[in-house]
Amino acid sequence: MKLSAFGEKFTSNSGILSLMDDLGNALASGEEMIMMGGGNPAHIPEVESAFKRRLQRILDNHDEFVRLIGTYDAPQGEKHFIEALVKLLNNRFGWGLTTDNIALTNGSQNAFFILFNLFAGTYSDGTTRQIQLPLAPEYIGYADAGLSQNFFSATRPDIELLEGNLFKYRVDFSQLELGEHTGAVCVSRPTNPTGNVITDDEVARLDAMAQAQKVPLIIDGAYGQPFPNLLFTPATPMWNPNTILCLSLSKLGLPALRTGIVIAREEVIKALSGVNAILSLSPNSAGSMLALEMIRDGSILSLSDNVIRPFYQQRAQVAVDHLRQRLAGYNFHIHKPEGAMFLWLWFEGLPISSLELYSRLKARGVLVVSGHYFFPGMEEEWQHSHECIRVTYTRSPAEVQRGLDIIAEEVIRAFNEG
Numbered sequence: 001m002k003l004s005a006f007g008e009k010f011t012s013n014s015g016i017l018s019l020m021d022d023l024g025n026a027l028a029s030g031e032e033m034i035m036m037g038g039g040n041p042a043h044i045p046e047v048e049s050a051f052k053r054r055l056q057r058i059l060d061n062h063d064e065f066v067r068l069i070g071t072y073d074a075p076q077g078e079k080h081f082i083e084a085l086v087k088l089l090n091n092r093f094g095w096g097l098t099t100d101n102i103a104l105t106n107g108s109q110n111a112f113f114i115l116f117n118l119f120a121g122t123y124s125d126g127t128t129r130q131i132q133l134p135l136a137p138e139y140i141g142y143a144d145a146g147l148s149q150n151f152f153s154a155t156r157p158d159i160e161l162l163e164g165n166l167f168k169y170r171v172d173f174s175q176l177e178l179g180e181h182t183g184a185v186c187v188s189r190p191t192n193p194t195g196n197v198i199t200d201d202e203v204a205r206l207d208a209m210a211q212a213q214k215v216p217l218i219i220d221g222a223y224g225q226p227f228p229n230l231l232f233t234p235a236t237p238m239w240n241p242n243t244i245l246c247l248s249l250s251k252l253g254l255p256a257l258r259t260g261i262v263i264a265r266e267e268v269i270k271a272l273s274g275v276n277a278i279l280s281l282s283p284n285s286a287g288s289m290l291a292l293e294m295i296r297d298g299s300i301l302s303l304s305d306n307v308i309r310p311f312y313q314q315r316a317q318v319a320v321d322h323l324r325q326r327l328a329g330y331n332f333h334i335h336k337p338e339g340a341m342f343l344w345l346w347f348e349g350l351p352i353s354s355l356e357l358y359s360r361l362k363a364r365g366v367l368v369v370s371g372h373y374f375f376p377g378m379e380e381e382w383q384h385s386h387e388c389i390r391v392t393y394t395r396s397p398a399e400v401q402r403g404l405d406i407i408a409e410e411v412i413r414a415f416n417e418g
């Protein structure tokens with residue numbers, strides 16, 4: 001079969017494809033795998049009940065039921081949901097949004113594909129621009145989202161070592177340069193894979209640099225504020241007309257309903273809606289219908305703050321305590337868990353690569369993700385990128401502890417080999 005350049009690019013081995021395949025195959029294999037690889041949110045009973053009750057009310061009301069399954073939305077997305085969200089965000093943060101500032105997409109993954117290709121690649125004057133990732137490691141799902149080559153540029157972070165085997169990445173502003181080659185700046189906050197939350201000061205500096213260069217600052221809030229608010233450290237949400245804030249209903253508990261939310265200036269929303277129409281006619285309405293009442297009465301915020309966030313924060317703490325115990329005396333570091341649902345583990349000087357460690361763990365029934373995938377756009381070789389793994393701690397504490405025991409055993413075995 002002969003494929004176009006597009007076909008070749010999107011069928012060649014991508015990190016996200018192998019990751020999703022790995023997860024899917026492991027789930028389907030029926031073998032007892034401890035799944036610490038994926039980004040699936042935990043199944044939290046209180047959250048599930050809230051959505052079940054809402055779904056039942058929709059089923060009991062014929063008009064709503066028809067809206068759920070039988071009507072295309074406008075390409076911009078479900079208009080009642082957008083209206084309610086505008087009110088909620090303005091009340092909470094005073095951002096002065098109108099309904100022209102929000103569009104929905106089929107998951108935020110889909111939004112990134114559209115946004116990245118709106119701002120990077122080849123321009124009509126023949127120049128090319130890139131998406132600048134100011135702090136690598138960064139989300140694996142960006143890596144293959146560009147329609148052309150050399151789509152990303154990433155900056156190596158500063159590493160700050162902290163007490164208790166912790167460390168934190170910081171944006172290295174001395175190395176970060178925007179220029180004519182920059183189409184947009186993008187950062188996830190909290191960051192997948194590290195659980196880092198870039199500070200208010202870092203956000204302010206990135207914002208100033210992006211404004212000076214007249215390019216948008218894209219903030220990926222898939223785990224961020226105001227929902228699902230998986231932040232374990234103080235941070236102020238930021239939006240202005242130069243910011244494109246992307247939110248999602250996935251980590252709230254609705255990943256199957258594919259609902260992404262983009263908050264941006266009017267012309268970006270218009271462009272995005274146009275691409276939505278071409279790619280999908282209209283975005284999925286199920287997620288927005290299920291979450292509509294929660295947005296209207298604000299309970300999406302209390303559910304996030306009082307149920308979802310504490311759930312993950314507690315899981316993170318259990319995982320950190322357990323690893324500290326099992327790896328005491330070895331050269332390991334954990335990125336300070338400031339948010340999201342992962343531990344990012346750095347085994348400094350490990351004699352085997354993170355990919356080899358991943359394979360050994362998989363052979364022992366534990367699925368993690370090798371850290372080397374998470375450096376899209378970083379050209380130079382960096383040993384650090386082969387010394388890290390990402391571990392998801394959303395499964396039951398007993399399962400997570402069993403998984404961490406095996407990780408610790410394999411890491412100790414590898415260190416002893418060296």
Ligand code: PLP
Nearest residue numbers: 039107108109188192222248250
């Ligand atoms: N951004 C980050 C940082 C993520 O981790 C994910 C999914 O794991 C996404 C975006 C995309 O999520 P979704 O398409 O489900 O909204």
